[in-house]
Amino acid sequence: MNPTAPAPGWTQTTCPYCGVGCGVLARPAPDGLTAEIKGDPDHPANFGRLCSKGAALGETLGAEGRLLAPTIYGQRTRWDDALDLVAHRFSEAIEAHGPDSVAFYVSGQLLTEDYYVANKLMKGFIGSANIDTNSRLCMASSVAGHKRAFGSDTVPGCYEDLELADLVVLIGSNLAWCHPVLYQRLAAAKAERGTRIVVIDPRETATCDLADLHLALKPGSDVALSNGLLQYLAANKAIDRSYIESHTSGFEAAITAAMDMPFADVIAATGLEAGQLSRFYKLFAETPPTVSVFSQGVNQSSAGTDKVNAIINCHLATGRVGKPGASPFSVTGQPNAMGGREVGGLANMLAAHMELGNTGHRQAVQQFWKSPRIASEPGLKAVDLFQAAADGRVKALWIMATNPADSMPEADHIRSALAACPFVVVSDMTGDTDTADLAHVVLPAAAWGEKDGTVTNSERRISRQRRFLQPLGLARPDWWQICAVAKRMGFADAFDFATPAEIFAEYAALTGLANRGERDLDLAGLSALSSEDYQTLAPIQWPAPAGRPVSSSRFFTDGRFYTDDGRARFIAVAYRPPAQSPSAEFPLRLNTGRIRDQWHTMTRTAKTPRLMAHIAEPFVEMRPDDATRHGLGPGDLAQVSTPMGEVVVRTVVSERQGAGSLFVPMQWTDQYANRARINTLIAAWTDPLSGQPELKHSPAQVRPYPAGWHAFAVMQEQPAPGAFDYAAIATCPGGWRLECAGRGDPASWPQTASALLTPRGTAAVEFLSYADNALAQHRFAAFSDGKCIGLLFVSRTPVTVSRTWAVEQLGGILASDQRLRLLAGRPGGDVPDRGKIVCACLNVGANEIAAAARLHPGATVYTVGIATGAGTNCGSCRAEIGTLIHAKSLAEAG
Numbered sequence: 001m002n003p004t005a006p007a008p009g010w011t012q013t014t015c016p017y018c019g020v021g022c023g024v025l026a027r028p029a030p031d032g033l034t035a036e037i038k039g040d041p042d043h044p045a046n047f048g049r050l051c052s053k054g055a056a057l058g059e060t061l062g063a064e065g066r067l068l069a070p071t072i073y074g075q076r077t078r079w080d081d082a083l084d085l086v087a088h089r090f091s092e093a094i095e096a097h098g099p100d101s102v103a104f105y106v107s108g109q110l111l112t113e114d115y116y117v118a119n120k121l122m123k124g125f126i127g128s129a130n131i132d133t134n135s136r137l138c139m140a141s142s143v144a145g146h147k148r149a150f151g152s153d154t155v156p157g158c159y160e161d162l163e164l165a166d167l168v169v170l171i172g173s174n175l176a177w178c179h180p181v182l183y184q185r186l187a188a189a190k191a192e193r194g195t196r197i198v199v200i201d202p203r204e205t206a207t208c209d210l211a212d213l214h215l216a217l218k219p220g221s222d223v224a225l226s227n228g229l230l231q232y233l234a235a236n237k238a239i240d241r242s243y244i245e246s247h248t249s250g251f252e253a254a255i256t257a258a259m260d261m262p263f264a265d266v267i268a269a270t271g272l273e274a275g276q277l278s279r280f281y282k283l284f285a286e287t288p289p290t291v292s293v294f295s296q297g298v299n300q301s302s303a304g305t306d307k308v309n310a311i312i313n314c315h316l317a318t319g320r321v322g323k324p325g326a327s328p329f330s331v332t333g334q335p336n337a338m339g340g341r342e343v344g345g346l347a348n349m350l351a352a353h354m355e356l357g358n359t360g361h362r363q364a365v366q367q368f369w370k371s372p373r374i375a376s377e378p379g380l381k382a383v384d385l386f387q388a389a390a391d392g393r394v395k396a397l398w399i400m401a402t403n404p405a406d407s408m409p410e411a412d413h414i415r416s417a418l419a420a421c422p423f424v425v426v427s428d429m430t431g432d433t434d435t436a437d438l439a440h441v442v443l444p445a446a447a448w449g450e451k452d453g454t455v456t457n458s459e460r461r462i463s464r465q466r467r468f469l470q471p472l473g474l475a476r477p478d479w480w481q482i483c484a485v486a487k488r489m490g491f492a493d494a495f496d497f498a499t500p501a502e503i504f505a506e507y508a509a510l511t512g513l514a515n516r517g518e519r520d521l522d523l524a525g526l527s528a529l530s531s532e533d534y535q536t537l538a539p540i541q542w543p544a545p546a547g548r549p550v551s552s553s554r555f556f557t558d559g560r561f562y563t564d565d566g567r568a569r570f571i572a573v574a575y576r577p578p579a580q581s582p583s584a585e586f587p588l589r590l591n592t593g594r595i596r597d598q599w600h601t602m603t604r605t606a607k608t609p610r611l612m613a614h615i616a617e618p619f620v621e622m623r624p625d626d627a628t629r630h631g632l633g634p635g636d637l638a639q640v641s642t643p644m645g646e647v648v649v650r651t652v653v654s655e656r657q658g659a660g661s662l663f664v665p666m667q668w669t670d671q672y673a674n675r676a677r678i679n680t681l682i683a684a685w686t687d688p689l690s691g692q693p694e695l696k697h698s699p700a701q702v703r704p705y706p707a708g709w710h711a712f713a714v715m716q717e718q719p720a721p722g723a724f725d726y727a728a729i730a731t732c733p734g735g736w737r738l739e740c741a742g743r744g745d746p747a748s749w750p751q752t753a754s755a756l757l758t759p760r761g762t763a764a765v766e767f768l769s770y771a772d773n774a775l776a777q778h779r780f781a782a783f784s785d786g787k788c789i790g791l792l793f794v795s796r797t798p799v800t801v802s803r804t805w806a807v808e809q810l811g812g813i814l815a816s817d818q819r820l821r822l823l824a825g826r827p828g829g830d831v832p833d834r835g836k837i838v839c840a841c842l843n844v845g846a847n848e849i850a851a852a853a854r855l856h857p858g859a860t861v862y863t864v865g866i867a868t869g870a871g872t873n874c875g876s877c878r879a880e881i882g883t884l885i886h887a888k889s890l891a892e893a894g
């Protein structure tokens with residue numbers, strides 16, 4: 001079935017990170033542990049492109065940090081013992097306290113086959129719907145919004161629509177960093193056909209580099225903005241009356257609700273100028289081929305579902321749904337967020353887009369599964385599920401492929417919940433995570449490259465993840481773990497799967513069950529795949545029904561929806577501000593999200609120096625006036641706090657933040673910093689319909705962290721971040737870099753330097769040092785066998801040495817007269833300082849880019865690329881290169 005087989009030695013597979021779902025070609029290295037990686041030119045999501053994370057996949061493989069064997073209470077054990085214990089403890093809890101006393105918390109990073117058996121076990125055999133997923137933190141509002149409007153959780157459009165549109169509106173989406181290959185496709189389309197791009201985001205992100213218009217709205221005010229648009233469309237005769245009449249219901253109520261907010265109030269709520277709003281509204285009104293892409297700035301809100309429907313309302317009013325180049329488009333975050341929604345892995349769904357509350361659906365699924373029982377009530381959604389664990393209502397909990405002790409709001413409460421729960425199982429590929437640390441049983445999961453299955457991307461395209469490496473140690477795929485426990489719980493027949501191909505066939509058959517077009521999700525055409533067909537399955541978009549041709553890769557092209565009357569529903573929505581308001585004590589708004597080169601809680605991407613080079617330390621970004629008002633300057637350590645707690649992170653000052661806004665990345669954990677778990681600050685306010693937490697709008701305050709000293713070091717061995725008042729660590733070529741600070745001075749700096757920089761078992765270390773006691777400056781360079789094995793720079797104020805240069809000195813052999821120069825902390829006059837690394841692939845620094853831009857008047861990203869190589873590989877940094885060139889021309893103009 002595969003159109004083009006890869007060259008010998010290469011395996012076609014799919015990237016395990018974001019929902020773009022790029023095709024990857026992988027060839028194992030001779031060591032059998034790592035692999036060579038390139039983009040798959042034949043994959044319709046990326047046509048050969050990869051972003052920085054995808055391109056670095058090969059370097060994140062290997063044994064380092066991997067969990068290699070099951071453990072019970074921290075002791076290595078055999079699979080049989082671990083599985084017996086899990087099955088026993090789950091069965092025991094169910095017997096004593098009923099099915100709802102157990103729960104699974106799973107992930108959009110499971111493969112469809114894993115997800116399917118987890119859902120089948122919980123809903124059909126245990127008989128509870130207590131299976132929820134990290135998609136609750138991610139896609140739940142879009143799911144709820146889609147169902148309200150379309151009667152089904154359907155993404156109408158496809159990636160090609162971004163290339164066919166004349167206007168692309170990006171709402172709460174930092175596409176440049178979070179869906180980089182899709183961003184590149186959009187950038188290429190803009191270059192070719194002049195696509196207009198509007199970004200709606202309270203902060204100016206790398207994505208704004210492509211924008212014709214950036215609307216820096218007030219946090220949480222999206223419904224006001226969209227309702228203003230709906231009014232404008234109606235007032236300016238830009239609505240499609242015939243579409244509304246033939247294919248929708250509820251328009252009058254929606255427009256009446258929108259008109260409740262006069263234009264002046266829209267201006268006040270959004271904080272935007274009348275001219276900016278009108279420009280956007282006019283552009284939208286005049287441009288039928290419009291795609292609205294939305295993501296976490298929309299979903300992660302206590303009004304997330306309303307935000308989604310307010311956007312869809314504008315598309316329904318203009319008839320722009322499911323048409324080439326015209327659709328609302330919720331982009332999925334995780335590689336299999338869509339697959340999880342398909343199988344029914346959320347606590348309020350049944351299976352295969354069938355409903356828990358529908359008796360016919362329940363009976364059909366139960367018959368199909370030949371299951372003893374079936375859940376009939378929604379289970380606990382993520383926030384409630386962990387609360388139930390904390391209260392003692394959930395007695396046994398199995399967490400797979402997610403790290404809730406970092407990624408859930410009220411993260412310290414999640415830790416307490418795990419500590420309170422009598423039995424916690426964690427399946428992960430990484431040994432040391434903040435969640436696994438609290439588990440009674442830890443099961444080693446086969447990682448990407450070691451397992452087989454399918455994922456579905458944002459445009460409903462199913463792609464194979466294929467195995468090209470042997471699982472490390474005793475690691476086993478998640479589906480195997482779930483089936484092994486199910487068998488031990490007495491459900492041997494229903495979980496007797498030998499391969500993921502068999503699971504996929506069953507799942508595909510279920511989607512076709514009693515489905516004569518009533519449900520969008522139909523994969524019955526794939527239910528008879530042989531294991532060979534499955535092995536060679538080419539990427540395919542759903543629906544894929546049996547015996548019926550598929551006329552379009554889009555849904556709703558004919559204006560028919562999955563509601564009872566076949567009409568799409570307008571939803572009357574009113575603007576509500578975020579759940580919590582700023583106060584005198586917490587006057588700022590804490591926004592959180594992603595950085596370009598890290599994946600979530602960093603368990604994989606932090607393993608490679610290349611991906612740590614871009615941003616190596618957790619930070620808070622704020623406007624210059626906000627920084628000054630709170631006593632902070634660039635590079636200072638800041639204490640960000642909310643009523644829930646505080647973190648300590650580095651200050652980044654930039655004009656790109658909105659007034660009164662703080663941005664902190666969601667990614668850092670206790671493995672890489674000691675005081676940066678941002679979700680310890682975020683209260684679990686949720687959207688009433690979707691249960692999705694408000695992760696982007698917490699009232700907060702910021703103040704300087706009172707450090708007595710600051711230090712920066714590079715060294716060969718991994719330091720423990722817990723050893724300092726403040727610390728953040730990152731891998732670098734040949735070792736580690738450490739940023740740290742403390743309140744009181746250590747007793748002796750030479751001793752500290754020696755303890756920090758001397759690798760275990762290395763006796764003959766030579767130290768050079770420099771001290772200026774008046775300035776409280778201490779500098780040390782350590783050598784062994786003529787090689788630089790460590791540097792430490794200490795000062796009263798934040799250390800200003802060139803990090804990029806310092807990192808490059810590690811492992812270098814220097815003549816003795818050159819060694820002293822290391823203590824200067826930056827290159828000598830004859831060697832340029834490359835500055836912060838911007839291009840992670842070719843290791844090009846900001847200073848080099850700025851220098852190239854200076855040398856070439858009228859420089860563009862393209863010419864700078866030719867001069868320095870920056871941005872010429874994966875292209876993820878092109879937006880930042882553009883910003884640097886722009887800053888240079890602004891400086892010249894000024």
Ligand SMILES: Nc1nc2c(c(=O)[nH]1)N[C@H]1C(S)=C(S)[C@@H](COP(=O)(O)OP(=O)(O)OC[C@H]3O[C@@H](n4cnc5c(=O)[nH]c(N)nc54)[C@H](O)[C@@H]3O)O[C@H]1N2
Nearest residue numbers: 172173174178219220295296297333334593594596599600
């Ligand atoms: N590099 C990288 N890429 C990733 C991931 C990763 O960890 N790292 N994770 C993947 C996953 S699971 C997901 S869900 C996606 C998320 O992808 P995105 O949703 O694009 O990423 P975020 O950074 O979470 O948030 C997007 C933007 O929402 C803005 N925002 C905050 N509040 C509001 C608001 O009230 N209104 C509007 N309109 N905007 C607001 C933020 O300023 C932020 O720039 O990324 C995926 N891709």
Ligand SMILES: Nc1nc2c(c(=O)[nH]1)N[C@H]1C(S)=C(S)[C@@H](COP(=O)(O)OP(=O)(O)OC[C@H]3O[C@@H](n4cnc5c(=O)[nH]c(N)nc54)[C@H](O)[C@@H]3O)O[C@H]1N2
Nearest residue numbers: 137138401402403407427428429430445592600601603666
């Ligand atoms: N403040 C704030 N918090 C957020 C967000 C935000 O924007 N702001 N975003 C939210 C969103 S959208 C998301 S999606 C979540 C993501 O949050 P998480 O899902 O908690 O983050 P990950 O680091 O991706 O966790 C995946 C875990 O699975 C492991 N793993 C990888 N592959 C496998 C496998 O094949 N099998 C098994 N069993 N384990 C595997 C990894 O080692 C890792 O420990 O965070 C949410 N939290």
Ligand code: SF4
Nearest residue numbers: 015017018022051054
């Ligand atoms: S855009 Fe990057 S992270 Fe996302 S699937 Fe493609 S290569 Fe992977």
Ligand SMILES: [Mo]
Nearest residue numbers: 137138333334
């Ligand atoms: Mo996500």
